[in-house]
Amino acid sequence: MRRTRAVSLAGIASAAALILSSCGGGGSSDVVGAAAENAGARTTTLNLYAYAVPKPGFDKVIPAFQQTSAGKGVQFQQSYGASGDQSRKVAAGAPADFVNFSVEPDITRLVEAGLVDKNWNANKYKGIPFGSVVTMVVRKGNPKGIHDWDDLLKPGVEVVTPNPFSSGSAKWNLLAPYAAKSDGGKDPKAGLAFIDKLVTGHVKVQPKSGREATETFLQGTGDVLLSYENEALFAERKGDPVEHVTPPTTFKIENPTAVLKGSKNLEKAKAFNDFLFTPQAQELWAEAGFRPVDPTVANEFAAQFPQPEKLWTIADLGGWKTVDSTLFKKETGAIAVIYDKATT
Amino acid sequence: MTATVIARRDDTAQVPSLPAPSKSSRHLSARPLGVGLVGLWLSVILLLPLAALTVTSFDDGWSGFWEAVTAPVALASLWVTVLVAVIVALLNAVMGTLIAWVLVRDDFRGKGVVNALIDLPFALPTIVASIVLLSLYGPSSPVRVHLNATRPGLVVALAFVTLPFVVRSVQPVLIEADREVEEAAASLGASSWSTFRRVVLPTLAPAVVSGTGLAFARAIGEYGSVVLIGGNIPRKTEVASQYIQQQIEMDRPTNAAAVSVALLTIAFLTLLALRVFASRSQRREEGEA
Amino acid sequence: MKTSTTARIGLRTVALGYLLLLLAVPIVLILWRTFSPGVGAFVASVRTPAAISALNLSLLIVAIVVPLNVGFGICTALALVRGRFRGRGLVQAVVDLPFAVSPIVVGVSLILLWGAGGWFGGVENLGVKVIFGLPGMVIATLFVTLPFVVREVEPVLHEIGIDQEQAAATLGASTWQTFWRITLPSIRWGLTYGVVLTIARGLGEFGAVIMVSSGFPGVSQTLTLLVHSRYIDDHNAYGSYAAATLLMGLAVVTLLLMTLLDRKRSTP
Numbered sequence A: 001m002r003r004t005r006a007v008s009l010a011g012i013a014s015a016a017a018l019i020l021s022s023c024g025g026g027g028s029s030d031v032v033g034a035a036a037e038n039a040g041a042r043t044t045t046l047n048l049y050a051y052a053v054p055k056p057g058f059d060k061v062i063p064a065f066q067q068t069s070a071g072k073g074v075q076f077q078q079s080y081g082a083s084g085d086q087s088r089k090v091a092a093g094a095p096a097d098f099v100n101f102s103v104e105p106d107i108t109r110l111v112e113a114g115l116v117d118k119n120w121n122a123n124k125y126k127g128i129p130f131g132s133v134v135t136m137v138v139r140k141g142n143p144k145g146i147h148d149w150d151d152l153l154k155p156g157v158e159v160v161t162p163n164p165f166s167s168g169s170a171k172w173n174l175l176a177p178y179a180a181k182s183d184g185g186k187d188p189k190a191g192l193a194f195i196d197k198l199v200t201g202h203v204k205v206q207p208k209s210g211r212e213a214t215e216t217f218l219q220g221t222g223d224v225l226l227s228y229e230n231e232a233l234f235a236e237r238k239g240d241p242v243e244h245v246t247p248p249t250t251f252k253i254e255n256p257t258a259v260l261k262g263s264k265n266l267e268k269a270k271a272f273n274d275f276l277f278t279p280q281a282q283e284l285w286a287e288a289g290f291r292p293v294d295p296t297v298a299n300e301f302a303a304q305f306p307q308p309e310k311l312w313t314i315a316d317l318g319g320w321k322t323v324d325s326t327l328f329k330k331e332t333g334a335i336a337v338i339y340d341k342a343t344t
Numbered sequence B: 001m002t003a004t005v006i007a008r009r010d011d012t013a014q015v016p017s018l019p020a021p022s023k024s025s026r027h028l029s030a031r032p033l034g035v036g037l038v039g040l041w042l043s044v045i046l047l048l049p050l051a052a053l054t055v056t057s058f059d060d061g062w063s064g065f066w067e068a069v070t071a072p073v074a075l076a077s078l079w080v081t082v083l084v085a086v087i088v089a090l091l092n093a094v095m096g097t098l099i100a101w102v103l104v105r106d107d108f109r110g111k112g113v114v115n116a117l118i119d120l121p122f123a124l125p126t127i128v129a130s131i132v133l134l135s136l137y138g139p140s141s142p143v144r145v146h147l148n149a150t151r152p153g154l155v156v157a158l159a160f161v162t163l164p165f166v167v168r169s170v171q172p173v174l175i176e177a178d179r180e181v182e183e184a185a186a187s188l189g190a191s192s193w194s195t196f197r198r199v200v201l202p203t204l205a206p207a208v209v210s211g212t213g214l215a216f217a218r219a220i221g222e223y224g225s226v227v228l229i230g231g232n233i234p235r236k237t238e239v240a241s242q243y244i245q246q247q248i249e250m251d252r253p254t255n256a257a258a259v260s261v262a263l264l265t266i267a268f269l270t271l272l273a274l275r276v277f278a279s280r281s282q283r284r285e286e287g288e289a
Numbered sequence C: 001m002k003t004s005t006t007a008r009i010g011l012r013t014v015a016l017g018y019l020l021l022l023l024a025v026p027i028v029l030i031l032w033r034t035f036s037p038g039v040g041a042f043v044a045s046v047r048t049p050a051a052i053s054a055l056n057l058s059l060l061i062v063a064i065v066v067p068l069n070v071g072f073g074i075c076t077a078l079a080l081v082r083g084r085f086r087g088r089g090l091v092q093a094v095v096d097l098p099f100a101v102s103p104i105v106v107g108v109s110l111i112l113l114w115g116a117g118g119w120f121g122g123v124e125n126l127g128v129k130v131i132f133g134l135p136g137m138v139i140a141t142l143f144v145t146l147p148f149v150v151r152e153v154e155p156v157l158h159e160i161g162i163d164q165e166q167a168a169a170t171l172g173a174s175t176w177q178t179f180w181r182i183t184l185p186s187i188r189w190g191l192t193y194g195v196v197l198t199i200a201r202g203l204g205e206f207g208a209v210i211m212v213s214s215g216f217p218g219v220s221q222t223l224t225l226l227v228h229s230r231y232i233d234d235h236n237a238y239g240s241y242a243a244a245t246l247l248m249g250l251a252v253v254t255l256l257l258m259t260l261l262d263r264k265r266s267t268p
Helices: A002-022 A055-067 A083-091 A105-112 A149-153 A168-181 A188-202 A210-218 A229-237 A266-275 A279-287 A295-300 A319-328 A334-343 B003-013 B032-057 B061-070 B072-105 B111-117 B126-137 B151-176 B179-187 B192-221 B240-249 B253-288 C005-035 C039-046 C049-082 C088-099 C103-114 C121-126 C134-160 C163-170 C175-186 C188-204 C207-212 C223-232 C237-266
Strands: A044-050 A074-080 A098-100 A130-139 A224-228 A242-245 A249-255 A257-259 A310-312
Touching: A044 A055, A044 A083, A044 A266, A055 A074, A055 A229, A055 A266, A055 A279, A083 A098, A083 A105, A083 A168, A098 A266, A105 A319, A130 A168, A130 A229, A149 A168, A149 A188, A168 A188, A168 A210, A168 A224, A168 A249, A168 A310, A168 A319, A168 A334, A188 A334, A210 A224, A210 A229, A210 C223, A224 A229, A229 A242, A257 A266, A279 A295, A319 A334, B032 B253, B032 C049, B032 C088, B032 C103, B032 C134, B061 B072, B061 B253, B072 B111, B072 B151, B072 B192, B072 B240, B072 B253, B072 C005, B111 C005, B111 C237, B126 B151, B126 C005, B126 C188, B126 C223, B126 C237, B151 B192, B151 C005, B179 B192, B192 B253, B192 C088, B192 C103, B240 B253, B240 C103, B240 C207, B253 C103, C005 C039, C005 C237, C039 C049, C039 C237, C049 C088, C049 C134, C049 C188, C049 C223, C049 C237, C088 C134, C103 C134, C103 C207, C134 C175, C134 C188, C134 C207, C163 C175, C175 C188, C188 C223, C188 C237, C207 C223, C223 C237
Parallel strands: A044 A074, A044 A098, A249 A310
Antiparallel strands: A098 A257, A130 A224, A130 A242, A130 A249
């Protein structure tokens, strides 16, 4: 009887200790050693919704912003996920102040929903503070000898790329070989033929976002991961046993940002958005592995970001509106149909 | 859930009706307001969501429903789910009975601790189970066993979470089992094995079936424990719950609802079969008694 | 029946070996991986602002769910045992429903009912965010924890019968007094056991909550969501193990309470 009483007291005591310790302050930072956010102080909180992979960049840029006079006292709630999913969440009412998506159509969706001003991309960088290129991530030592798009079609090569219906990364990943094979869209048939062979014969899994694709690849699935160069750098810097090979002809990735016009903290959100284009922030993006858009900063970091022989852009293919409706629209887009057929 | 609850659940199904309350007594009977409140609560929390699910699944009519469920990848996910669940259920039937036997009939130091640990999968969050198994059998496995993204990996994860069902179902029956018949059989010269097969097993059978059925029903719906170790490879290791989640994220709620209803139907049929089997075996027992 | 010694040892080895490979070794490995960099690293990892918020949120949800389940659970049990209404069998089956429903299906159903395009989607216009808000997570947890209190209280109510309550009534006690002084004390162990199961299940819920939560670190991430997000989104395996160990600690405390209470309620 005494023993059970002792054990039950121990159980209750530990439960109580747990509850008491939890009554400390919380916050959104998951960095070890970060101080709890002082909920009492007058702070603004900006809700940031982004696509899956830019967290390494924001982890650098946000503290820098908080040091500026415009950013003093601004806290951030950050949500990362597949670009399409995040965009749909915001369109469905998730409370966002600032968004950063992988592809422009995910912002256009919000413009059409009346949540983002239609002049969101009127600045000199067209609303795009950073970008990347499509690259191929392989196991360390490149055992399967992958160097170019055709190598992906070698028998037995399994390619990991996310699901284009939820992920922005997936769209870039499929546009790169499409542009390469169709000579910038001039020969769509050749481009689509390649995509068909690739998706039908070599893509076996459908991770829902760029980050999940990386995770799947790192856990041992597949031989090649198509991804952003910044994500490849992120994995390599973390010490994962991978390396990346950028094919000579690839695609320029441009990731837009925008503020929600109904935001309660519109001024601060705009200030943050503007901050991303300043040289200081551009350098931080470059340090995190993202290609900056400021030409001076880009020059500084030229060694880190080798220029491919041929870099196709979305403008070469006619802009996102055309590309999205002809290639990616559900049920009718050419690539969408191929992907659906191969994976349903 | 301990076995006592499972045993009692079957008990209450056989409850003889209470004597009619005298009109003058004011004991705690179920007043209409109370019943109504309970009904409202159960409806809002349980029934209405499932109703919305079922109705949405038929948004495209019967043909839409059928198409959604028989889409090759959807069908494959249901197949993988049922296949792996059946394997796990059978594994549990054997190992669960064995473990229950050892816990009841054997004695060794630390038996109490082992007995308490059986309930751990009930108390442990499923995502923790996933992480725990992934660390041992995943890509960073210290023993070079890589089960992630394979069907055996799914089996291991599901075996973990369904461990207690058969054990806790069989234990009370074993405890209450009448040893006299076994001893009689032994004194008549029967070997241990045939005594087990002919005397003990039939007594345990209803409990084993009940526990196995519950394990199966739990396994087909499982998500948290397979989400990290399964690898989510369509047609190979993608289970129905993962397929459903993907459909919701791809903005196809009707498809998701249809496959959900299919999954629910399998679960309900299993539990219905269990109930029928339980009442039939109870009737047989009462007939023999 | 007398099993030979070899058979007995053999069975014991197989049983313990199975449990070792399935339960013990994985758990010991996680504990080792969590604590080998030192207890300090573990404590730091579970004291990040996001982790503390996650713990607070998990406990908050449980703090809301438990009283609701206790209240409605006792009412339901009373209705089932003492009630004289048609459809008792149906109510029994309905209470058992959550055991048959996959957590993902729970999430999908709630989205279809309370989500923006759902049957009750209009609630959003009143300013109450159910899906992607705390109410959604609470309702999801209520769904999966509903049966426990009912199932634990029901058999006790059935066993104790109505004699004492009738006696109290004839002595002039009001319904409320009878409930408070007679019924409640007699079901207390079953009730506590049900509450412990509810807490365990509530803290551990993952599949349903991940569908209805907006997943904001520091705001709408429960401990289970934190474990998942640290592993998948942050690539932070150690942080994931640490949060998982914290949850395991809570599970062990629950297990202890379960074992203790089990003994209490089987010995009247």
